[in-house]
Amino acid sequence: MLKIGLIGDIHGNLEALEAVLEYLSTKQKVDKIVVLGDIVGYMANPNECVELVKDYDCIQGNHDSTVVYGEDLDWFNPVAKEALIWTINELTDKNKNILRDFPLTKIYREEDFTISHGTLNSPEKFLYMDRSFEARESFDLMETQLLFIGHTHVPQYFISNGDNSFADIEMVSDIDYKREIQLQKGKKYIFNIGSVGQPRDHNYKSCFVIYDTDRKTIKYVRLPYKVKITARKVKKNRLPKFLYKRILVGM
Ligand SMILES: [Fe+2]
Known part of the structure; x- marks a missing residue:
């Protein structure tokens, strides 16, 4: 009987991460x-974000893997x-070592989900999944009823009714944030689960998911945060200008 918050693709966005952690707790x-x-x-x-999440269950994304290796x-x-x-250049050696120790996948047998x-399939290659045929191999490999992923920064979900054939997989991209999925x-x-720190579905608000293992429900959440502060830090630190525009509109 657990209520689990699933978050990802934080990408060094401290304002978004702090807002989401506060909301979840x-x-x-x-x-x-x-x-x-x-x-x-x-x-x-990046350092502040690693330090905030390091004691939670974390896995590596492609950006984490690249900064480490x-x-x-x-x-x-x-x-x-x-x-x-x-x-x-910015990350401390200590925080690089923390990222290095995170696995690529993790299975929670009791709660019946994988991340x-x-x-x-080939989690070390960080392959995207945003079409039904890309979901098929993952469905075949799943040892749990649920798999949670990120990477595209766009929330959507796939349902397999049984045999995982291409025709069998339903894809849902228009998320209803007012309703739980039973x-x-x-x-x-x-x-x-979408992205906390850099959503790309034309909505700047952080996106994440809550899984209630008791009621067997999934809820997608959008949460506003102080995005202008995040954007100003992009300029101040001379990060690419495009990131400034992108974060404000969620693209
Ligand atoms: Fe990402």
Whole structure:
């Protein structure tokens, strides 16, 4: 019997993270907080964000992995790459070691869910999932009823009614924030929980999920935060200008 807050893609956005943690602990009184990776990269407070989440259950995202190992920088677009180089210089060795110790996936058998930053197949490759056919392999590999992912920064979810065939997988992209999703026995679900620190669905508000293991419900939440302060820090720290525009409108 647990109320679990699932958050991810924080990307060094301290104002968003503080607002979300405050909401989950005081308003929702969750029993547990789980972090789905990309704690750093893009915004100006990577150290503070690592220090705030380090005692929760965390997994690595692709940005966390890159700042730790310094590899794959050329995989990123020029804006992300520039912000990652800034982050590598900014992060303390202590916080890099904390990120290094996070696993890529984690299974919670009792609560019947798994977490991964991207797809469950080849989690070390951080593959995106935003179409039904990309969900199929993950459904095949799931040992739990639920899988929570992030990475695209766009909330959506997939439902498999049984055999995980392409035709069997339903994709839902228009999230109803007023309603809870009631989980049904015999079905499997993959929830992309959206992004706390850099949403890309034209809504600047932080996005995350609450899973009630007792009532078997999922709730998507949008929460406003002091986004102008975050944007000003982008300028002050000479991070790429595009990040300033992007954060204000959620793109
Ligand atoms: Fe991300």
